[in-house]
Amino acid sequence: GNGNTGHPSHPISPFICPSHFNSQHDCPAYNPQPSINKRTKPPSSSHTPQFQPSPEVQAQPKDTQEPPETPRPASPWSRSHICRRVGLDEFCAFTYSAFSGGQGISLITTPAKMLLLGSQPPLNESLPSASSESPMAQDVVLLFKDVPIPGKGIGLVATQMIRAGRRVMAATPAVMVDDKAFRGLRREDLAILLGQAIVALPGEHRARFLNLSGSAVEETQLEKVYKIFSTNAFRTTVFGVGLGVDGKEGDKETDFQSTFTQVSRLNHDCSPNLGYYFDSATLSHKVYAVKDIFPGEELTISYVDVLHPSTTRSTLLHKTWTFTCSCPRCTAEPHLLAESDARVAQITQLRRELDDYSASATPEKAELLVTLYELEGAAVRIYEAYYRAALEWNGVGDAARATRYARLCLAKGLVLRGPERPFVESMRALVADPAGHWSWRFRVKDGLKREGEGGK
Numbered sequence: 403g404n405g406n407t408g409h410p411s412h413p414i415s416p417f418i419c420p421s422h423f424n425s426q427h428d429c430p431a432y433n434p435q436p437s438i439n440k441r442t443k444p445p446s447s448s449h450t451p452q453f454q455p456s457p458e459v460q461a462q463p464k465d466t467q468e469p470p471e472t473p474r475p476a477s478p479w480s481r482s483h484i485c486r487r488v489g490l491d492e493f494c495a496f497t498y499s500a501f502s503g504g505q506g507i508s509l510i511t512t513p514a515k516m517l518l519l520g521s522q523p524p525l526n527e528s529l530p531s532a533s534s535e536s537p538m539a540q541d542v543v544l545l546f547k548d549v550p551i552p553g554k555g556i557g558l559v560a561t562q563m564i565r566a567g568r569r570v571m572a573a574t575p576a577v578m579v580d581d582k583a584f585r586g587l588r589r590e591d592l593a594i595l596l597g598q599a600i601v602a603l604p605g606e607h608r609a610r611f612l613n614l615s616g617s618a619v620e621e622t623q624l625e626k627v628y629k630i631f632s633t634n635a636f637r638t639t640v641f642g643v644g645l646g647v648d649g650k651e652g653d654k655e656t657d658f659q660s661t662f663t664q665v666s667r668l669n670h671d672c673s674p675n676l677g678y679y680f681d682s683a684t685l686s687h688k689v690y691a692v693k694d695i696f697p698g699e700e701l702t703i704s705y706v707d708v709l710h711p712s713t714t715r716s717t718l719l720h721k722t723w724t725f726t727c728s729c730p731r732c733t734a735e736p737h738l739l740a741e742s743d744a745r746v747a748q749i750t751q752l753r754r755e756l757d758d759y760s761a762s763a764t765p766e767k768a769e770l771l772v773t774l775y776e777l778e779g780a781a782v783r784i785y786e787a788y789y790r791a792a793l794e795w796n797g798v799g800d801a802a803r804a805t806r807y808a809r810l811c812l813a814k815g816l817v818l819r820g821p822e823r824p825f826v827e828s829m830r831a832l833v834a835d836p837a838g839h840w841s842w843r844f845r846v847k848d849g850l851k852r853e854g855e856g857g858k
């Protein structure tokens with residue numbers, strides 16, 4: 403699971419990105435989902451929790467420290483006594499308790515990667531951040547409250563009208579686990595490091611973490627911490643220069659599994675009223691309303707791809723979070739369910755046709771795609787349909803309709819994926835100059851996009 407497109411059990415059907423997207427992450431249809439991180443092997447219950455106070459030690463290796471005559475302020479990071487190895491990589495828990503206005507954050511990663519991450523914004527709060535926005539911006543007034551929801555545990559309910567497009571949350575994680583540690587460490591070793599990571603957090607954030615769902619009362623503290631983490635983790639990609647393997651130059655991004663306390667109270671719905679993305683520049687999970695939400699209505703996200711057929715959604719939800727999907731798209735009358743599934747199948751088919759730039763797709767097919775997304779309540783993905791409609795209309799040289807859809811794609815897509823995505827740049831370029839965009843009349847010009855087809 404893990405919401406990772408590279409992972410075999412990823413719940414989202416693989417989406418073939420058009421060639422102008424640089425990577426899978428840049429693909430507009432790629433939508434990170436909450437992790438599905440249940441491991442089958444239980445943690446060793448013979449383990450007594452070994453929570454140790456974390457000493458205030460420098461995260462830097464000894465040889466990089468400056469001589470004593472030029473003292474520097476102490477590093478705000480503490481490091482766990484216990485570390486664990488996967489092959490040549492050693493993973494430790496690092497905590498910065500003053501982070502984000504005293505909420506604190508813990509990371510489980512290698513010392514080398516920690517050194518790099520900790521030296522640059524947003525984790526280095528003494529340096530000016532590229533982002534002008536603080537993750538816990540003051541404009542996010544409390545729009546909701548925690549309430550028990552029958553059959554769903556605790557959930558969040560709107561306390562006032564929340565208009566579509568409004569930001570509802572922007573929170574930094576309690577704990578982030580390097581994906582390599584998450585996949586490579588034995589479950590009991592990860593549980594030990596997680597225990598260290600959680601115990602070092604400031605009391606309030608730690609209590610909020612320990613209050614999350616996922617564990618049973620009779621479990622040991624380590625099992626509890628592990629299960630809470632895996633039930634509530636989201637895949638988060640951190641972009642930054644030099645974040646390759648062990649800090650070597652190369653990769654510009656690194657994947658973490660992260661647990662956020664407030665975001666983790668959001669229950670699932672197959673037609674959710676909230677969308678979200680992880681903003682690497684502020685390390686915050688940004689959650690936006692994708693529909694108008696009325697006071698008293700529950701706030702929801704989708705834990706799975708909303709464009710899976712109903713049985714796939716139900717199976718994934720049951721397997722991973724052990725609940726039976728009870729949302730309207732799962733429990734409708736059989737004939738309505740069959741219609742919904744038929745629309746989902748048609749969406750999949752239409753997307754395949756529209757994304758094959760060498761085939762004969764038309765603006766009408768893209769318009770139909772938009773309608774089908776609307777009928778399925780897929781507001782959380784609607785920007786994908788607008789994107790394709792913009793390209794198709796531009797592809798036949800209709801600049802007015804193309805720019806209208808490009809604007810819609812930007813209006814919806816910016817809050818669902820953030821401003822850093824290539825589709826944003828592409829749609830902005832189309833709005834600015836439709837005829838200068840790569841897609842201008844590409845459906846009517848012969849020969850374009852036909853390289854590699856030999857003598858045809």
Ligand SMILES: C[S@@+](CC[C@H](N)C(=O)[O-])C[C@H]1O[C@@H](n2cnc3c(N)ncnc32)[C@H](O)[C@@H]1O
Nearest residue numbers: 553554555556614615666667668669670723725
């Ligand atoms: C990330 S937590 C959501 C918050 C949780 N309800 C709580 O009390 O903290 C995920 C868990 O909430 C419950 N849950 C979420 N959505 C649900 C739904 N639509 N129906 C029933 N249970 C749901 C399941 O127990 C699931 O494992």
